[in-house]
Amino acid sequence: xxxxxxxxxxxxxxxxxxxxxxxxxxxxxxxxxxxxxxxxxxxxxxxxxxxxxxxxxxxxxxxxxxxxxxxxxxxxxxxxxxxxxxxxxxxxxxxxxxxxxxxxxxxxxxx
Amino acid sequence: xxxxxxxxxxxxxxxxxxxxxxxxxxxxxxxxxxxxxxxxxxxxxxxxxxxxxxxxxxxxxxxxxxxxxxxxxxxxxxxxxxxxxxxxxxxxxxxxxxxxxxxxxxxxxxxxxxx
Numbered sequence: 001x002x003x004x005x006x007x008x009x010x011x012x013x014x015x016x017x018x019x020x021x022x023x024x025x026x027x028x029x030x031x032x033x034x035x036x037x038x039x040x041x042x043x044x045x046x047x048x049x050x051x052x053x054x055x056x057x058x059x060x061x062x063x064x065x066x067x068x069x070x071x072x073x074x075x076x077x078x079x080x081x082x083x084x085x086x087x088x089x090x091x092x093x094x095x096x097x098x099x100x101x102x103x104x105x106x107x108x109x110x111x
Numbered sequence: 112x113x114x115x116x117x118x119x120x121x122x123x124x125x126x127x128x129x130x131x132x133x134x135x136x137x138x139x140x141x142x143x144x145x146x147x148x149x150x151x152x153x154x155x156x157x158x159x160x161x162x163x164x165x166x167x168x169x170x171x172x173x174x175x176x177x178x179x180x181x182x183x184x185x186x187x188x189x190x191x192x193x194x195x196x197x198x199x200x201x202x203x204x205x206x207x208x209x210x211x212x213x214x215x216x217x218x219x220x221x222x223x224x225x226x
Binding site for chain 1: 155159201205214217220
């Protein structure tokens, strides 16, 4: 069974700081997704990665398939980035389970 | 552009009561899912429907039933609610279950409390 771990569990940063959230998983995957859960509860998809690196605005996601590890970076953090960030992996050929989710990293960015 | 619409947003039930959570998507997605989210745990799959007319159990199906009413709608039913089913429930959809690059689109969640 694929286990997904995230670190840190909780993170408090000052506005403007560079933030890194880590995700590691235990078995092979076909894709990794980063999700953002807003304080109101809604969940949106930020990135889908199968290799390399992707950038969207101030957000950068990287993945190292060999090391089974992904990072989500936020540059010039802002209080509106405060949310729970969830890593989700998609096991290959396992359409039933489809995604295995990490427990989330709760980020608070203080003004 | 509504995306995935879930109702209700909040519900309180007494042990033994029944209820149905409704979910509809307007993105013409083939696959739909029901997850529950509990404190300190990742989202866990209750049931999914890879395509219209099919449903399958996920990781935690006990105590739940589902109906894929048509391509748009996927409902989750609790026949006899138990306190262990207190949770936040999310409906999600994706274009195709078998596509690795197909992202999930989530509803806003239903916060259910069973007393």
